[in-house]
Amino acid sequence: MEHEAFYKDQxxxxxxxxxxxxxxxxxxxxxxxxxxxxxxxxSTNFDFSDNIILTIIFAVIGGLSLxxxxxxxxxxxxxxxxxxxxxxxxxxxxxxxxxNYYQGLVSFYHSQPGxxxxxxxxEAKKEFDEYILKELIKSAGINQKNxxxxxxxxxxxxxxxxxALIALSLLIIPFGIDFGINKGKDxxxxxxIDSVIPVDLNLKxxxxxxxxxxxxxxxxxxxxxxxTSTHANDQGRR
Numbered sequence: 698m699e700h701e702a703f704y705k706d707q708x709x710x711x712x713x714x715x716x717x718x719x720x721x722x723x724x725x726x727x728x729x730x731x732x733x734x735x736x737x738x739x740s741t742n743f744d745f746s747d748n749i750i751l752t753i754i755f756a757v758i759g760g761l762s763l764x765x766x767x768x769x770x771x772x773x774x775x776x777x778x779x780x781x782x783x784x785x786x787x788x789x790x791x792x793x794x795x796x797n798y799y800q801g802l803v804s805f806y807h808s809q810p811g812x813x814x815x816x817x818x819x820e821a822k823k824e825f826d827e828y829i830l831k832e833l834i835k836s837a838g839i840n841q842k843n844x845x846x847x848x849x850x851x852x853x854x855x856x857x858x859x860x861a862l863i864a865l866s867l868l869i870i871p872f873g874i875d876f877g878i879n880k881g882k883d884x885x886x887x888x889x890i891d892s893v894i895p896v897d898l899n900l901k902x903x904x905x906x907x908x909x910x911x912x913x914x915x916x917x918x919x920x921x922x923x924x925t926s927t928h929a930n931d932q933g934r935r
Contacts, residue, residue: 704833711840739872755871765861776850784843787836799825
């Protein structure tokens, strides 16, 4: 196998490995989120004032679980970045930059005394191939070291995550006992009034009823008087 083909293959594999490692980090993120949610649920539903022995056991195991989860998250962050400069992966230059470099080599050798076009191209190609080979070797080496560091941090993350899972499993024991003791108890909320707001309870009655003054007719006497006058007028005409 030629050196150039070998190191090009190593370079390509180092970049593929980088993508695989980054994609695999999504799994511990989901697991750590679930473990943190479980620890939060147990802590908020445990009665710390009920039994001193259970409280101490729960606090010790809970604190250990929190520490292990923190270590796992720390190594997970390191798997993404070293918190300072990050993982600087090496890449070959863009093709236009490489072509400009090659054309510059051709022009350089062509300007030499006694140079021929074919000889200039051959010398330029030879030096360009050597340059590409060195870049492949350097870039592949940098990328492989970064991948090894990321894999180590991922391993540490998984290790502490497993320890945290074991600690949370032990946390079920005091939590389950406390839950069984308080299962039949009614949860009563205590309300304390610190200050009293004065309220005026003297209510004043105000009559808001609207009354209408109605003057009724005197049982139709008015109408009878009108009818009598009309009857007398009729008799006078006769």
